[in-house]
Amino acid sequence: MATSKLTRRSVLAATSILAMPAVLRAQDATIKIGFPVPLTGPYGTEAKDQVACAQIAIDDFNAAGGLAGRKAELLVRDDKLNPGEAATRTLELIEKDQVNFIAGSLSAAVQLAVNNVAKQRGVIFNSISQSDQITALPDWSKTTFHEAMTPHLTAGAVGRYAFSKFGKKVVFLRADYAYGDEMVDGFKATGASMGIEVLADLKHPLGMTDFSTLLPRIQSLKPDMLVLCNFGRDQQISIKQATDFGLKKTTKIVAPILLYTSRVAVGPAAFEGVIGGTSYYWGIEANTPSAKIFNDKYRKANGNKLPSDYGALGYAGVRSILDACLRAGSVETAKVVTALEGAKYDSYKGGQEMRSCDHQSVQSVFIIESKSKDMINEYDVFNVLATDAANADNLRSCKDEGHA
Amino acid sequence: MDGITPDLIILQLFTGLALGAIYVLLALGMSLLFGMLTVVNFAHGAFYMLGAYIGIVLLGIGLNFWMCLLFVPLVVGSLGLLAERFLIRPLYGRGIDYPLLLTFGLSYMMVECVRIVFGTQGLPFDTPELLQGASDIGIGYFPTYRLFVIGVAAMVLVLLWLFLERTPYGLIIRAGARDPQIVRILGIDVGRVWLVVFGIGTGLAALAGLLAAPLQGASPEMGNSILAEAFVVTVVGGMGSLVGAVIAGLLVGVVVSMTSLFQPEMAQVSIFALMAVVLLIRPQGFFGRAGLMS
Amino acid sequence: MLPAEFVARCKRHRVVLSVVFLLIFPLVMPFKAIAVNILIYGLFALGFNLLFGTLGLLSFGHAALFGGGAYACGIAIVHYGAPWWLGIFAGLLGGMLIAAIIGALAIRTRGIYFAMVTLALAQCVYFVAYQASDFTGGENGLRGIDVRDINLFGLHINFVDPLNRYYVVAAFVAAALFVLSRILASPFGAVLEAVRENEARARACGYDVRATRFVAFVISGGFCGLAGALQALHLSIVPIETLYYQTSGLVVMMALLGGMGTFFGPFIGAGVFLLLENLVSLWTVHWQLVVGAAFVACVLFFPRGIWGTILLGRAK
Numbered sequence A: 001m002a003t004s005k006l007t008r009r010s011v012l013a014a015t016s017i018l019a020m021p022a023v024l025r026a027q028d029a030t031i032k033i034g035f036p037v038p039l040t041g042p043y044g045t046e047a048k049d050q051v052a053c054a055q056i057a058i059d060d061f062n063a064a065g066g067l068a069g070r071k072a073e074l075l076v077r078d079d080k081l082n083p084g085e086a087a088t089r090t091l092e093l094i095e096k097d098q099v100n101f102i103a104g105s106l107s108a109a110v111q112l113a114v115n116n117v118a119k120q121r122g123v124i125f126n127s128i129s130q131s132d133q134i135t136a137l138p139d140w141s142k143t144t145f146h147e148a149m150t151p152h153l154t155a156g157a158v159g160r161y162a163f164s165k166f167g168k169k170v171v172f173l174r175a176d177y178a179y180g181d182e183m184v185d186g187f188k189a190t191g192a193s194m195g196i197e198v199l200a201d202l203k204h205p206l207g208m209t210d211f212s213t214l215l216p217r218i219q220s221l222k223p224d225m226l227v228l229c230n231f232g233r234d235q236q237i238s239i240k241q242a243t244d245f246g247l248k249k250t251t252k253i254v255a256p257i258l259l260y261t262s263r264v265a266v267g268p269a270a271f272e273g274v275i276g277g278t279s280y281y282w283g284i285e286a287n288t289p290s291a292k293i294f295n296d297k298y299r300k301a302n303g304n305k306l307p308s309d310y311g312a313l314g315y316a317g318v319r320s321i322l323d324a325c326l327r328a329g330s331v332e333t334a335k336v337v338t339a340l341e342g343a344k345y346d347s348y349k350g351g352q353e354m355r356s357c358d359h360q361s362v363q364s365v366f367i368i369e370s371k372s373k374d375m376i377n378e379y380d381v382f383n384v385l386a387t388d389a390a391n392a393d394n395l396r397s398c399k400d401e402g403h404a
Numbered sequence B: 001m002d003g004i005t006p007d008l009i010i011l012q013l014f015t016g017l018a019l020g021a022i023y024v025l026l027a028l029g030m031s032l033l034f035g036m037l038t039v040v041n042f043a044h045g046a047f048y049m050l051g052a053y054i055g056i057v058l059l060g061i062g063l064n065f066w067m068c069l070l071f072v073p074l075v076v077g078s079l080g081l082l083a084e085r086f087l088i089r090p091l092y093g094r095g096i097d098y099p100l101l102l103t104f105g106l107s108y109m110m111v112e113c114v115r116i117v118f119g120t121q122g123l124p125f126d127t128p129e130l131l132q133g134a135s136d137i138g139i140g141y142f143p144t145y146r147l148f149v150i151g152v153a154a155m156v157l158v159l160l161w162l163f164l165e166r167t168p169y170g171l172i173i174r175a176g177a178r179d180p181q182i183v184r185i186l187g188i189d190v191g192r193v194w195l196v197v198f199g200i201g202t203g204l205a206a207l208a209g210l211l212a213a214p215l216q217g218a219s220p221e222m223g224n225s226i227l228a229e230a231f232v233v234t235v236v237g238g239m240g241s242l243v244g245a246v247i248a249g250l251l252v253g254v255v256v257s258m259t260s261l262f263q264p265e266m267a268q269v270s271i272f273a274l275m276a277v278v279l280l281i282r283p284q285g286f287f288g289r290a291g292l293m294s
Numbered sequence C: 001m002l003p004a005e006f007v008a009r010c011k012r013h014r015v016v017l018s019v020v021f022l023l024i025f026p027l028v029m030p031f032k033a034i035a036v037n038i039l040i041y042g043l044f045a046l047g048f049n050l051l052f053g054t055l056g057l058l059s060f061g062h063a064a065l066f067g068g069g070a071y072a073c074g075i076a077i078v079h080y081g082a083p084w085w086l087g088i089f090a091g092l093l094g095g096m097l098i099a100a101i102i103g104a105l106a107i108r109t110r111g112i113y114f115a116m117v118t119l120a121l122a123q124c125v126y127f128v129a130y131q132a133s134d135f136t137g138g139e140n141g142l143r144g145i146d147v148r149d150i151n152l153f154g155l156h157i158n159f160v161d162p163l164n165r166y167y168v169v170a171a172f173v174a175a176a177l178f179v180l181s182r183i184l185a186s187p188f189g190a191v192l193e194a195v196r197e198n199e200a201r202a203r204a205c206g207y208d209v210r211a212t213r214f215v216a217f218v219i220s221g222g223f224c225g226l227a228g229a230l231q232a233l234h235l236s237i238v239p240i241e242t243l244y245y246q247t248s249g250l251v252v253m254m255a256l257l258g259g260m261g262t263f264f265g266p267f268i269g270a271g272v273f274l275l276l277e278n279l280v281s282l283w284t285v286h287w288q289l290v291v292g293a294a295f296v297a298c299v300l301f302f303p304r305g306i307w308g309t310i311l312l313g314r315a316k
Helices: A002-028 A044-063 A083-096 A108-120 A151-166 A178-194 A215-221 A232-244 A260-266 A282-286 A289-301 A309-328 A333-340 B006-037 B044-060 B065-091 B097-118 B144-166 B168-178 B180-185 B190-216 B222-237 B242-262 B264-281 C004-012 C014-028 C032-054 C062-080 C084-106 C111-131 C162-185 C187-197 C199-204 C209-235 C245-258 C265-283 C287-301 C305-315
Strands: A031-037 A072-078 A101-104 A124-127 A144-146 A169-175 A197-204 A225-229 A252-257 A275-278 A352-354 A365-370 A382-388 B134-136 B141-143 C149-152 C155-158
Touching (some): A031 A044, A031 A083, A031 A309, A083 A108, A083 C032, A083 C209, A101 A108, A101 A309, A108 A124, A124 A309, A151 A178, A151 A225, A151 A252, A151 A275, A169 A178, A169 A215, A178 A197, A197 B264, A215 B006, A225 A232, A232 B190, A275 A382, A282 A289, A309 A333, B006 B044, B006 B141, B006 B144, B006 B190, B006 B222, B006 B242, B044 B190, B044 B222, B097 C245, B134 B144, B141 B144, B144 B168, B144 B242, B168 B190, B180 B190, B222 B242, B222 B264, B222 C111, B242 B264, B264 C111, C032 C062, C032 C209, C032 C245, C062 C111, C062 C245, C084 C111, C155 C162, C162 C187, C162 C209, C187 C199, C245 C265, C265 C287, C265 C305
Parallel strands (some): A031 A072, A031 A101, A124 A144, A169 A197, A225 A252, A252 A275
Antiparallel strands (some): A275 A365, B134 B141
16 A cells, blocks of 8 residues: 555656646747758858848847747758758758747748648748749648748839830840749730730740850840849849840840849949849838838847848748737647738838738839949948839739639 | 841850850860879869959959969969879879869868858959950950950960970870879879879869959859869860860850750750760760770 | 677677667657658668669769659659659659660760769759659749658558658668668679679670669669659658759769768768768858868778778778
8 A cells, every 4th residue: 555655646746747847838938930041052141131130030029028928039040042951951940849930941942842841740931032832822831921022023013113114125034943934924914014025035044154145146136125034143144244245235134133142242333223123122211110120120230230132031021920929829820820811010111911812921012223323331232213012913813823 | 036147146156165265274174184183173163263262362452354364373273282282192093083072072161161251142353444345256246355265265275285295394294194104114203293283274273263253253153063064075075185175165165155046945954965965976075085984 | 899709799680780770760860850861862872882882883873863763753642643652663663764764875885984974864854854844843843742641551650750751761771771782692793793893804704794784773773763752752842953963973972981882881971971961050051161171081081981991990
């Protein structure tokens, strides 16, 4: 008898000791957000800025008391701009670190890889790089969100502005992958109603280092506008070489997305007068209060520097999730999904809405032009020419994307 | 295929030659290393990239572009000498795998060091003022700088040919390539010859990188893709054959250029297809010796 | 040094030891997914080494075999609704089929030219996959290889669970290792070595050297294809990078790092490489510097590769 009593007591004691930290953990456990970004590779600068911006969202959340005392934590992982590595890192984040949410990625292929792993395990993923496919079936899932703009939206906005101003004879030069194709489709969809004439639609392989072989032909077509649907190094080199070939004398160069870092890497002369779109430019703070607040936070945290376009998306992606947790009063996936769906918010660039049917953030697009003079500081490289206001009609319709 | 005129095709041919000129410089260096040292240099692309960055450093301390053309190959070539002396030399006679693995690791290190010093996103490199703009070449306008690149490559070829054919040192190098053992038996320090060859090879790569920088700017990854292309040129021309490197370099340039005209998205794969066809018909390349390194 | 008796005992029970190792391996790794990656790349490197280490043929096109297997498995599952086991079988066949095509063309050449022909043909495979985006997803990669449950002889396994996933993959890898060791120990394995050591003599003994090379290439394709199929199931995607020439380069490096002249060397090379890369990239973004330096040091100081050096040390 005595032994059995002892046993029972010790079992009880052991249970309570084991149980106590578990209870504590449920209350105090930090909210973990996995953040896979390409810290190494050609977009390392953007990725580091994304981390810096995401950290601002985390710090704000924690400073405001968190979710009833629960603090948030950012788990940064290097996806090396490689979908296989990204999938492995996402598995690590979900299986080992047991993150509550995932935000991040900086390429279409990588975000689709992360999404594929996350949705299989029912983890919310808020993507912060461009893709038309992530919001469409079969890639989309109930836990998939897209904070960034889509190529369709970006190209449409830039097209609406450029086709009305610089002429109708257009040559497209696209990188041969989904991003290039989606951008060209977006331009063509907008251009069709504006009566543009496509003189040529050329493809080049991804990662091309010499466009000289394509430029003589483009030159001989004498277009009003050369639309470069490529990204990163491809865009930098093609703009530089088009300038060297003297194309700008007769032709306006337009790109759907102009990156701050690309402009810095190639220099003011080559980018002079190039028109493009962006999801964020710090200069909008003059007439956008939320941008001013965000920029000031960034200046304070990073020694008076200013955030980059893709960097700011890191802030937006993490903040959307944390705000939804506050609204839901929980980190449970189903509740946070409900809180995110249809959310109207203005966190850094003016009003946005997370469209319920496909989880795409409806947002404005800024049309910018690269400048080479009258710069007030090293970040002052673009003029904002126009703002394409947030409007769900500019996105692909949910029906087109395959949603019921 | 609208808008393709005979003039355009000739212009495109010219563009191909300018492109090929860079390939030739890279492949010459690679072929030297292959043929004489049996070193498959995976760091060749990294030395090419280093050429562009050393150019930026030298311009930054006040040298002009013309002086860079001389000093960049010297600086990078000296780094190549150090690499040969301390890293590659212990590996001679151990088969081709070891230098290959070592230079692979070395290229990782070089690229990362450049990222640490100069940042990840690349740096601008302006075309020298005198060479900006386009010149009329009879059939249309062509960027002056690209004409200059063709000229420099041609000059380097002549100098290299004079060096190899007309100097006693060149004689030793040629003999060493044919049969290093005999050269050694004749009492010549082959090690020193190889050191010089490695310096020349890496110096040529750096020159190619410097010449490419005004065309595309400098970035840490710029050597990665061109490495594969340079391999193709070297192999198609025949390993160790300098004439082969020149002809294959120009040929590859023209093939890329012509595919760009008709089927641009195939521009990159076209050179691999060319290599497959050439090697299947003539397994040792245009001018290579059969059975090398088998 | 370990006592000779102990070593001998280990050798005698190496199958048991291997099984025990595979069982506890995921528990000592930083996370399960990387343990699975190591198994997959280990198998890939072993398949590659059948050609490189055993036959002395350096191929720079093995990405096509690995990626071919991955895509065959993925396409069978995504586009044709095949069950998981059929996907794996498709991967195995896919790897062998591509190996047969590349092999038939490439075995005519030798040495560094063989490496370059395989590289060129593999790049053509990459290009075809890149362009056939309706089937392969193009640059975005193939997504949606959604295998959540594995049912085998009434046994139900939750494949999303990390440990289960590891053991399923480990079972396939272990089986493949066993088959490979039997092939190497067979008369065919002896012929492979004979061809490597002295081609003329092998021919004089009546062996068809070209046919031997071809068969070895196809078998190698089977192992690499299986590895690719397992990767497709593990990651639930097939990145286009799987087919890129850098994947071919990677497996060469893994084999050399581990020691190409040994059976387990390539496997160990794959493990060390992936672990090093993962651990170092956690504390510095400059992981490439460390990995590169490790390579250089390895070549200079352990030229037989890690496993080769260990075996040599034990032999002394």
